[in-house]
Every structure is written in C-alpha cells, then in structure tokens.
Amino acid sequence: MSKPIVAIVGRPNVGKSTLFNTLAGERISIVKDTPGVTRDRIYAEVSWLDKNFTMIDTGGIEPESKDIILSQMREQAQIAIDTADVIMFIVDVRQGLQDADSKVADMLRRSKKPVVLVVNKVDDFNKMMADVYEFYNLGIGDPHPVSASGKLGLGDMLDEVISHFPEGAGEEEEDDRPKIAVIGKPNVGKSSLINKLSNEDRSIVSNIAGTTRDSIDTNVRYNKKDYLFVDTAGIRRKSKVKEDIERYSIIRAVAAVEKADVVVIMIDATEGVTEQDAKIAGIAHDRGKGIIIAVNKWDAIEKDNKTMKKHTEEIRDVLSFMPYAEILFISVKSGQRLNKLFELIDVVMENNAMRVQTGVLNEIVTEAVAMQQPPTDKGKRLKIFYVTQVAVKPPTFVIFVNDRNLMHFSYTRYLENRIRDTFGFQGTALKFIIRERK
Ligand code: GDP
Ligand code: GDP
Secondary structure, eight states: OOEEEEEEOOOSSSSSHHHHHHHHHOOOOOOOOOTSSOTTTTTEEEETEEEEEEEEEOOOOOOOSSHHHHHHHHHHHHHHHOOEEEEEEEEEETTTTHHHHHHHHHHHHHOOOOOEEEEEEEHHHHHHHHHHHHHGGGSSHHHOOOOOTTTBBBHHHHHHHHHSTTTTTTTTOOSSSSSEEEEEEETTSSSHHHHHHHOOOOOOOOOTOOOOOOOEEEEEETTTTEEOOOOOOOTTTOSSSSHHHHHHHHHHHHHHHHOOHHHHHHEEEEOOOOHHHHHHHHHHHHHTOEEEEEEOOOSSOOTTTTTTHHHHHHHHTTTTTOOEEEEEEOTTTTTTTTTHHHHHHHHHHHHHHHOOOOEEEEEEEHHHHHHHHOEEEETTTTOEEEEEETTTTTEEEEEEEEOOOOOOOOHHHHHHHHHHHHHHHTTBBHHHEEEEEO
C-alpha cells in the first residue's frame, strides 16, 4: 500500500512554509539533480518514529487581493481533501481566529478527513496558551500549539498526525491489478486517455482495501486483464491563476504516483518536452516507479522520417535523469499505439519488480571492474567487495566497498549500465546504496 499523504492547509502568512521546511529537513533522492525535488518544495518525505509519509504544502502564491484569499483557501482545502490521508490545518495565534479559518474548518469537517489543528507562532508556551483555546471554536478538535520557527511542540503534533494513518499503510496491497498513474501538464490529454480506454464506463471506487482515502480510480479491461488507472479524480480541476494550476498539477501527480506501480508521463507532441514536464517526471523518477513516456497528439503534428528521432533526442536531453524510460508516440484521438501502451505497462511493471541472482550479479560486477578500474583518491583505490539486491520496486542494490568516499557517482552509473546491459530493467529506475564493509 502507498505511503500516507499529509497535506498542509492554512491562510497566507500563518507559517505553512516555515513549518513545511522545518519538517522536511534534507532528503536524499535517487539522483541528486532530479528536477522539482530540491528547487521546488511543494512536497517532501518526512519520517517520524517508524512512520514515513509524504507531506504536501498546498499553499500557492500570495493572493493579490483579500477577497480571493477565501476562494484560494477553499481550493487548497479541496485539493487536500482529494489527495491527503491526514490534513494539517494551520492557524496563527498572533492573528487569532479569522472568519476564513472558520469557513475552511467547516469544509474540512464535512469532508470527514482526519484533521490536525495546528496553532502556530506559540513561541512561549507559558504565556500564550490562553490564546490557543480560542481555536476550540473551530469545532475540529484539540488545537496543537507549536512554534514552527522555534521548533516547539512539533513532536506532539507529529504523534497526532501519524495516529490517523490508515491501518497497514506502507504494506503490500491485496489488490493485484497493475496500478497506473497518468501524469502530465494540463491539456496533454490525460482525461481523454482515461475516457477512451474506459469507454465512459468509469467506476467510482471508494475505500479501496484499507485506506480511508476516497478516490476515483478507473478499471480498464484490456486483453482479458484488468488495469487500475489511479487517481483520475480532479484531473479536471482548473484554477484561474497560472502558478496555482502548475502547483495543483504537481500535487495531484505526487498523490497519483504514490499509489501507482507504473507511471505514464504524458507529453504534448505539439508543444514538445518542457521544463515543467521534467518537474513532473522527476516525481515519478524519484519514487522509483516504472516509467513510460507517452508523447500524445501524434496525429496533430506534421511528420517526416526524422520527426520521431528529433522528439526522442529532445526528450532524452530534457529528461536526462531517466535514460531508462520507454518512449512511445501515441494518439489518444486516433487510438494509435494504445495497444503498445499496455504491452509496455506489463513489461515495465515486471522489470520494476524483478529480482536478479546474487551470483550472476557479482560476476557482472567483477567483469565490469576488470574492464574499467575503479577510481582512486590520494593513492587509495576503491575496492568493491560484493553486490546484492535487497529490494524491488525499484530494484535496489547494496554495493559493499572499502571506502564509500571513493565511490563516485560516475562509477555507480558505469556499474548501473553494465547491470542494465545484462538484465535490461527497461523502464525502471535502479537504486544503489553504498556501504562500507566492516
Ligand atoms: P505561509 O505564507 O503560511 O507559508 O507563511 P510563512 O512560512 O511564509 O511565514 C510567514 C511569517 O511568519 C514569516 O515571517 C515567518 O518567519 C513567520 N513565522 C513562521 N513561523 C513562526 C513562528 O513559529 N513564530 C513566529 N513568531 N513567527 C513565525
Ligand atoms: P488533460 O488536461 O491532460 O486531462 O487533457 P484533456 O484530456 O482534457 O485534453 C486536452 C485537449 O487535447 C482536448 O481538447 C482533447 O480533445 C485534446 N486531445 C487529447 N488527446 C489528443 C490527441 O491524441 N490528438 C489531438 N489532436 N488532440 C487530443
């Protein structure tokens, strides 16, 4: 089962980003330069005690006028309700209870999602507690006083957050249908694809196996096999503010990717691949999912015998962090290569869950090391003792070495390529953990 999602909602300036940054800390991605991971802090991985979750900051850009604060907050709250397992609602003790807070609290209460009410800027727990009690009036439970900047009260708050996680979160799911997320910029054709595949026969599935998250997933039967296209709800949610549209499409993508085995990254052939595509693709890469890049609207562009090659080169360049991803040119409109899409989904899903034998693995690595000497530093040479696969989804390898500082990224990449030459692993990221042997 997927990792729980916790969304932060609150008025501007209550301290959402401060809290987010405090909790997010620094994280390690599979590849350090994945776009959208370090630059853009819309989402982050958080660990508390033995629980891991994905935190999302729904706060968009600063509204220009006061009247749109409420409408923007409603949108944020709706996104949180759609995507999150637990919502952290942040208010500001210094400003006190505001009308917009009450309205949003009503909305959250009606959603029946677990809400943790966080009262921020309580920089002095002795003097300011009286002001915290006012927030009981919101009717969404006990206020949790914190100081995001002073790092006070965060432990109790996190205890409360994780206590709401669905039973069994993070464990294997019983449903064995391949789960596919279709992500991409607005207007690339995501909903068109789902509609076409499902022949308008969309089923609303709520409370899937043990989650409390209501979701609209779409079952598609193809070649006598069932596939579940996840999180197709809200794909049509549109906002007027461009930055918000981008933010929401990223939030949706994070939520969908979290639930998926295979991610179809949809790119618009008429626009070509863009930086925003790279950001969205980075989400799927970073989580080690099976990946297919589908270039849609192939019917709508003029083509000659070089067009496909040109598009492929551009994609490889802009999405250079995922050279393993499959690229497919499709047209949802005409149905071109949609059968191939399902073939690829099966292949990629298998590869994402593939286990290789330790014996063969070490033969390959030994051979690779003989062909290209490992790096040295100050006269000391990297020694590779042993490699073993410790996990799947994504396939994860531990490399035991004499000194981990000697292991350069480029040498890991070299070993990865040799492993791929042998086993394929087409369409999936591989993860490498470097350990020193004691
Ligand atoms: P956002 O708009 O909700 O994301 O709010 P920000 O995180 O940008 O914070 C708004 C302002 O509140 C900034 O000036 C922060 O430094 C300040 N702030 C955030 N947390 C605290 C806190 O715990 N105590 C105090 N006194 N100020 C804080
Ligand atoms: P979404 O925002 O990603 O869900 O995109 P939509 O599914 O709403 O599609 C946006 C627009 O692209 C609509 O006008 C579709 O008719 C159009 N569209 C989708 N797929 C194709 C395609 O394969 N070819 C062409 N020419 N247009 C398409």
